[in-house]
Amino acid sequence: MKCKVVKINQLSGQAASIYSVIIGDEAETLLDKFINESKISFLNETKDIIKRLRTIGSITGARMQFFKPNEGEPGDGVCALYDKPESNLRLYCIQYGSELIIVGGGGHKPKSIRSLQEDEKLKSENYFLRWLSAEISTRVKEKTIQFVNDHFDFEGDIDFQGYEE
Amino acid sequence: MKNNLTAEKMKSPIDELLDEISPIEQRKTDTRMLLAARINDAMRAKGWKNKDLMEALDRNTPSIITKWLSGTHNFTMDTLVELESVLDISLLNLRPEKPKITFFTIAVSQKATIDTALPNFVNLTGDFEQTSMHIKLVQSQKNHFESILCS
Numbered sequence: 139m140k141c142k143v144v145k146i147n148q149l150s151g152q153a154a155s156i157y158s159v160i161i162g163d164e165a166e167t168l169l170d171k172f173i174n175e176s177k178i179s180f181l182n183e184t185k186d187i188i189k190r191l192r193t194i195g196s197i198t199g200a201r202m203q204f205f206k207p208n209e210g211e212p213g214d215g216v217c218a219l220y221d222k223p224e225s226n227l228r229l230y231c232i233q234y235g236s237e238l239i240i241v242g243g244g245g246h247k248p249k250s251i252r253s254l255q256e257d258e259k260l261k262s263e264n265y266f267l268r269w270l271s272a273e274i275s276t277r278v279k280e281k282t283i284q285f286v287n288d289h290f291d292f293e294g295d296i297d298f299q300g301y302e303e
Numbered sequence: 304m305k306n307n308l309t310a311e312k313m314k315s316p317i318d319e320l321l322d323e324i325s326p327i328e329q330r331k332t333d334t335r336m337l338l339a340a341r342i343n344d345a346m347r348a349k350g351w352k353n354k355d356l357m358e359a360l361d362r363n364t365p366s367i368i369t370k371w372l373s374g375t376h377n378f379t380m381d382t383l384v385e386l387e388s389v390l391d392i393s394l395l396n397l398r399p400e401k402p403k404i405t406f407f408t409i410a411v412s413q414k415a416t417i418d419t420a421l422p423n424f425v426n427l428t429g430d431f432e433q434t435s436m437h438i439k440l441v442q443s444q445k446n447h448f449e450s451i452l453c454s
Contacts, residue, residue, distance in 0.1 A: 148317050166316070173316040188320050189332040190374065198336050203343050203372040220373035 140299035141270070143240060143292060149188070151196030155290045157240045159270065168243040168263075169229075175245065176227055183225040190219060191241065199236035209254070209264060214271040216264065218244070228254070230264050232271045237289040242267040262303060269301050336374035338383075338394055343372050345390040359389040 141161045146169065149156040158167035166174075176184040194200050209230060210216025219229045219241075229244040243263035247254065254260040277283040283294040314322075346356055353368040362368075370376050378386075383394045 146317065148315075148321060170316040173320055177316075177320065185320055185324060185328075186332070186375075188317065189324055189329055190336065192321070192329065193333045193336045193374075197333055198340050198374075201340060201343065203339060204336065204374050220375055222375050223370065 139301045140297065141301070142298065143270075143296045145291070146241070149191045149195045151192075153197055153199040154195050154236060155238045156191055156195050157238065157292070159240065159242060169241045172229060172241075172243050172245070180225065180227055180246065183221065183227045186222060186225070187219060187227065187229055194239070200233055200239045201236055202233070205231065205233055210268045210271060214268060214275070216267050216271055228260060230267050232267055232274075234285070235289055238285070238291070240267070240270070242270070265303070266301060270298065273298050273300075332374075335376065335378075338378060339372050339374040339376070341392065341394060342386060342390065345392045349390065356389070360385055 139162065141159050143157050144160055144167060146156045146158055146167070158169040160167050173184055173188070190204070194204065198204070204220060205217035206220055207217050209218050210232075215232045215234060217231055217233050219231060221227050221229075226247045226249060227244065228247045230242045232240040232242070234240075243266070245257070245259045245263065247257065247260060251257055254264050274283060277295060278285075281294075283292055283296065285291070286293040342356075346352070349355075351359075353365055353372075357363070357365055357368050371378070386392075387394050
């Protein structure tokens with residue numbers, strides 16, 4: 139499976155850049171898919187997440203305090219955007235400082251489960267970002283990807299392939 | 304009509320959702336997250352961890368601090384006042400207001416040398432006596448001006 143990282147201009151701003159991922163030749167990003175999947179049952183919660191992403195991009199930056207940390211492997215930056223206590227939507231992200239985040243997919247985490255591994259959808263979305271984070275780390279070390287524009291953007295080979303669920 | 308429909312169909316899910324968010328809705332989220340950011344900055348300035356803030360506020364649930372810092376919490380006024388007090392910060396005045404311009408009349412009843420009586424920003428020269436002037440002052444300069452005249 140191949141994929142590429144793309145910038146979401148509508149949500150990016152002077153405080154942070156918001157990226158998402160396009161899988162294969164699809165037209166929609168993982169964030170678009172998350173919206174389409176979530177807004178039917180959780181419209182207000184989905185809107186709240188988009189508002190928060192816009193605030194992060196334009197005003198506050200991607201401060202660590204806004205994300206639930208340690209949702210991936212140690213040190214891989216995979217986290218989840220905090221949701222309202224009464225909501226249980228999870229949106230997984232990879233955080234690179236306060237200037238850049240990659241938003242992946244997510245979904246509803248039922249109260250009946252404790253860990254994301256208990257839900258196939260959440261596990262699939264989360265493990266994909268773990269893989270992507272590892273790929274990006276490797277390419278940064280190999281210098282085939284660089285952070286540019288004061289860490290606000292990626293430059294280089296941002297097309298990936300080889301992920302298997 | 305057909306063109307409009309085509310344009311509508313081409314909108315991304317993000318655009319469609321952004322269209323539904325009113326400016327006031329967005330501003331509420333902005334403010335919640337700005338408050339959380341300011342609280343976190345103040346904690347870091349004091350070298351405090353979540354536990355320190357919890358103890359300073361005499362609370363006993365660590366998760367409440369995480370919730371406050373997440374930018375999702377709708378603070379009560381009382382909590383904000385408590386936070387201002389323990390963190391020595393202002394939370395209820397997040398954005399600096401534009402300086403107000405006030406027009407007022409000054410009556411000088413005593414001969415004074417302008418150099419000593421008036422601050423630098425009043426661009427006048429020479430001596431004056433029993434004079435009324437209309438001066439445009441920025442509000443923040445008013446107190447300074449009054450203190451000079453009263454001394």
